[in-house]
Amino acid sequence: MKHSANFLAIDLGASNGRVVLGCWDGQRFALHELHRFANGPVNVLGSLHWDPLRLWTEIKIGLVRYGQRYSQPLAGIGLDTWGVDFALLDKAGQMLGNPFHYRDARTDGMMELAFQRAGRAAIFRETGIQFMQINTLYQLLSMVEARDPQLHAAETLLMTPDLFNYWLTGRKVAEYTIASTSQMLDARRRTWADDLLQTLGIPTGILPPVVNAGTVLGGLRDDVASEIGAPGAPQVIAIGSHDTASAVAAIPDLGPESVYISSGTWSLIGVETAEPVLSERALALNFTNEGGVAGDIRLLKNSTGLWLLQECRRQWQREGHDYSWDELLRLAGEATPFRSLVDPDHRDFLNPPDMPAAIRSYCRRSGQPEPDSAGATARCCMESMALASRAVIDSLETLLERRLEVIRIVGGGSQNGMLVQFTADACQRPVVAGPVEATALGNVMVQAIATGHIDGIAAGRRAVASSIPLVSYTPASTAAGQWQDAFGRFSELRQR
Known part of the structure; x- marks a missing residue:
């Protein structure tokens, strides 16, 4: 391992973004947040979009702050984002309109259309990706069906992190981990699935070359370097550009007996494997094979995470009730257990436009009491999340034909002690929570590996373990019966 170095991690999530300084002292990491900003969909004429120009401005604010506060040259800059979304560029490299948000309704019905034309099993055998209507494949198919002029005019498609890396460096590439989320990559060859795309009428000439995580893209464009005033000549590195890939890279002690949950707006629940699992059982259970930073596979399932609770809180704020997270947890602790599940x-x-109303409607239609307070609603969300995690872990054990003994939860949800304890109780397994900042740590760690400061993923994970305190949770055996009964009810709800 080499001497000390400073790295910048640009971490863009679906609800907020950050620019974080990662300091490496030769043995441990330390993180310092330089800039935080909100992110979210913009509703324009009934369609949901992202605002990449504002995000670009916020990124540069964070870069400027580093130059204002520190004189040490940066050893690297890495950027990660959520999956599946993209921008289209014309021949001059300019964006063709604002990128769509994955929750936009334009993908309604597109999965079914793709199944008719290419076959569900054939799509999975080639891509190995979980079927979700938000996937890039169905977003592009919706543009094909609409004869969208932007698609006709496009010269290049860049996934969201690749877009910002292009603006930083001038290089147009597709980093492997983010490309794998698109459901357009051949899972075995790890190149674009040209035959599938051509069957669906999606142009393949707009897709850039795929590069591995850890690829050094080069220095900042002259105009960017001049604007931000960064010391030295930092290199931009295509780290695990999918935020979950970066988060998983930073999980300590992730052995074959462990299952991880990357807990944020989404809960991503899975294990690491050397090769994609493309069996009929994997297809039936709807698992996904996404790329890892070391060229391995993250065999996982995407499940809705803190999105329900985030949207409830947003609605309550609109109604004049600005609950803090601590207050919501206190109220949830006072609510009746297992009264309602979703x-x-x-x-x-x-x-939905009103998440608490959507939850009440679901409970009413399914013959359950409607949550009648913020605490009852919050408890319903968290108990349901914990039970959903158990359902995925049970399915994963069926697929792997082995027991997963330990759950390792990382990301923002790992600091929600009630949710973590619920997960331990629902699954009747010990849970190790942390690091909270797994994505930023994984981002910085891959930069450190790419620049020769750390000798590989295993050494990087050991460094993370020595840098960040972890918290252990033990399942409450006295609650096992209640959680088992609740899981039975939850399973019945899912079958309706």
Whole structure:
């Protein structure tokens, strides 16, 4: 391992973004947040979009702050975002309109159309990706069906992190981990699935070359370097550009007996494997094979995470009730256990205008009491999330034919002690929570590996373990019966 170095992690999530300084002292990491900003969909004429120009401005604010506060040259800059979304560029490299948000309704019915034309099993055998209507494949198919002029005019498609890396460096590439979320990558060859795309009428000439995580893209464009005034000549590195890939890279002690949950707006629940699992059982259970930073596979399932609770809180704020997270947890602790449950992945919760109302409606239709307070609603959300995690872990054990003994929860949800304890109780397994900042740590760690400061993923994970305190949770055996009964009810709800 090499001497000390400073790295910048640009971490863009679906609800907020951050620019974080990662300091490496030769043995441990330390993180310092330089800039935080909100992110979210913009509703224009009934369609949901992202605002990448505002995000670009916020990114540069964070870069400027580093130059204002520190004189040490940066060893690297890495950027990660959520999956599946993209921008289209014309021949001059300019964006063709604002990118759509994955929750936009334009993908309604597109999965079914793709199944008719290419076959559900054939799509999975080639891509190995979970079927979700938000996937890039169905977004592009909707543009094909609409004869969208932007698609006709497009010279290049860049996934969201690749877009910002292009603006930083001038290089147009597709980093492997983010490309794998699109459902357009051949899972075995790890190149674009040209035959599938051509069957669906999606142009393949707009897709850039795929590069591995850890690829050094080069220095900042002259205009960017001049504007931000960064010391030295920092290199931009295509880290695990999918935020979950970066988060998983930073999980300590992730052995074959462990299952991880990357807990944020989404809960991503899975294990690491050397090769994609493309069996009929994997297809039937709807698992996904996404790329890992070391060229491995993250065998996982996407489940709705804190989105329900985030949207409830947003609605309550609109109504004049600005609950803090601590207050919501206190109120949830006072609410009656297991009074009402929901399926977090039900389409009713994809993007409702009023999440608490959507939850009440679901409970009413399913013959359950409607949550009648913020605390009851919050408890319903968290108990349901914990039960959804158990359902995925049970399915994963069926697929792997082995027991997963330990749950490792990382990301923002790992600091929600009530949710973590619920997960331990629902699954009747010990849970190790942390690091909260797994994505930023994984981002910085891959930069450190790419620049020769750390000798590989295993050494990087050991460094993370020595840098960040972890919290252990033990399942309450006295509650096992209640959670088992609740899981039976939850399973019945999902079958309706």
